Amino acid sequence: MSNGSTPLPSAAAFGDYVRRFQPLIESALQSACQPSEGCPETLRQAMEYVLLAPGKRLRPMLVLLAAEACGGEPTTAMPAALAVEMVHAYSLVHDDLPAMDDDDLRRGRPTCHKVFGEAVAILAGDALLALAFEVLATQLAPPELAAACCAILAEAAGPRRLVGGQADDLQATAAGGNLDQLLAIHERKTGALIRAALCLGGRCAGADESQLARLAKYGQLLGLAFQITDDLLDARGCEKELGKRVGKDAARGKLTFPELLGIDQSASHAQQLVDEACEVIAPFGPRGAGLESLARFVLQRSR
Numbered sequence: 001m002s003n004g005s006t007p008l009p010s011a012a013a014f015g016d017y018v019r020r021f022q023p024l025i026e027s028a029l030q031s032a033c034q035p036s037e038g039c040p041e042t043l044r045q046a047m048e049y050v051l052l053a054p055g056k057r058l059r060p061m062l063v064l065l066a067a068e069a070c071g072g073e074p075t076t077a078m079p080a081a082l083a084v085e086m087v088h089a090y091s092l093v094h095d096d097l098p099a100m101d102d103d104d105l106r107r108g109r110p111t112c113h114k115v116f117g118e119a120v121a122i123l124a125g126d127a128l129l130a131l132a133f134e135v136l137a138t139q140l141a142p143p144e145l146a147a148a149c150c151a152i153l154a155e156a157a158g159p160r161r162l163v164g165g166q167a168d169d170l171q172a173t174a175a176g177g178n179l180d181q182l183l184a185i186h187e188r189k190t191g192a193l194i195r196a197a198l199c200l201g202g203r204c205a206g207a208d209e210s211q212l213a214r215l216a217k218y219g220q221l222l223g224l225a226f227q228i229t230d231d232l233l234d235a236r237g238c239e240k241e242l243g244k245r246v247g248k249d250a251a252r253g254k255l256t257f258p259e260l261l262g263i264d265q266s267a268s269h270a271q272q273l274v275d276e277a278c279e280v281i282a283p284f285g286p287r288g289a290g291l292e293s294l295a296r297f298v299l300q301r302s303r
C-alpha cells in the first residue's frame with residue numbers, strides 16, 4: 001500500500017542500471033586484456049584472470065553513474081571507469097598476498113598468487129596499476145582532462161590514501177585500536193578510490209565545482225558505508241555467496257567496525273551514512289537515481 005511518498009530506489013532498482021552498464025563495462029575490460037606486443041603471455045593471463053573475474057564492478061558503475069548525474073553521456077567516462085577497476089583489481093591482488101591478508105579465495109576463485117605464483121601476481125598488480133594511468137592519459141581528451149584525472153586517481157591510489165590505509169590496516173589490531181584510527185583506515189584504504197570514481201565520472205561529464213563537491217561528499221560517505229558492510233559480511237556473511245573467506249578479520253584480530261561497535265551498531269551506522277549520502281545527491285534529481293539505488297544496494301548486498 002502506498003503512503004503517497006515516492007518509494008525509495010532499492011537494490012532491485014539498481015538491477016536496471018547493472019543491466020544497462022555492466023555489458024559495456026565487461027566489454028571494455030575484455031578489450032583491455034587483449035595480447036599486446038612485449039607483454040609476456042603468462043603476465044597477460046594473470047592480468048586477465050584478475051580483471052575479468054566476476055566482481056560487482058561497483059567502482060566503474062559509480063564512474064558512469066556520476067557522469068550521468070551531471071548530465072553527461074555515461075560512456076564518455078568509460079576510460080575512467082576502466083582505470084578505476086584496474087586500480088581496484090590490482091589492490092585486491094596485492095591485498096590477498098601472503099605478506100598481506102594471505103587469502104586463497106577471491107571472487108569465488110583461487111586468488112591470483114595461488115594460480116600464478118607470488119611473483120607473477122605481484123607483477124600483474126604492478127602492470128594493472130600502470131596500465132590504469134596509460135588508459136587515462138591516452139584515452140581521455142582534451143589533455144587537461146586527462147591530466148586532471150591522472151592526478152585524481154594517483155592521489156587516491158597513493159601513499160596518503162589507498163596504500164597508506166593498507167599500510168595502517170596491517171598494523172592495526174582490534175585490541176589496541178580506536179574509532180578514529182578505524183575511520184582513518186577505512187576512508188583511505190577503501191573510501192578514497194570510491195570517492196575518486198565519483199570525481200572522475202563528474203570530471204568526464206564537465207561537472208561544475210558544486211556538483212563535484214556533492215559527488216566527493218557522497219563518495220566519502222558511501223566509501224565508509226561500503227567498508228563497514230565489507231567488515232559485516234566478513235563477520236556474518238556467507239562464503240559461497242561472497243566468493244571470499246569469512247571470519248578472517250576476527251581470526252586475525254583486525255580492527256574492524258563489528259569488533260569495535262558490534263554488529264547492530266555497525267549496521268545502523270552504515271545505514272545512517274547511506275541515508276546522508278542520498279541526501280547529498282538529492283539536488284541531482286532524477287539523473288542521480290542511479291547513484292541513490294547503488295547506495296541502497298551497498299547496504300543490502302550479500303556479496
Ligand code: IPE
Pocket residue numbers: 054055056057058088107189190227230303
Ligand atoms: C572488495 O571490494 C575490497 C574492498 C575494498 C572491501 P568489492 O566488494 O567491490 O569487490 P569486487 O570487485 O566485487 O570483487
Ligand code: IPE
Pocket residue numbers: 091092095101103162166189190230234244
Ligand atoms: C581491502 O580491504 C581494501 C583494499 C583492497 C584496498 P579488505 O582486506 O577488508 O578486503 P577483502 O575483505 O579482502 O576484500
Ligand code: MG
Pocket residue numbers: 095101169
Ligand atoms: Mg586487507
Ligand code: MG
Pocket residue numbers: 095096101103
Ligand atoms: Mg583482504
Ligand code: MG
Pocket residue numbers: 230231234
Ligand atoms: Mg574485508
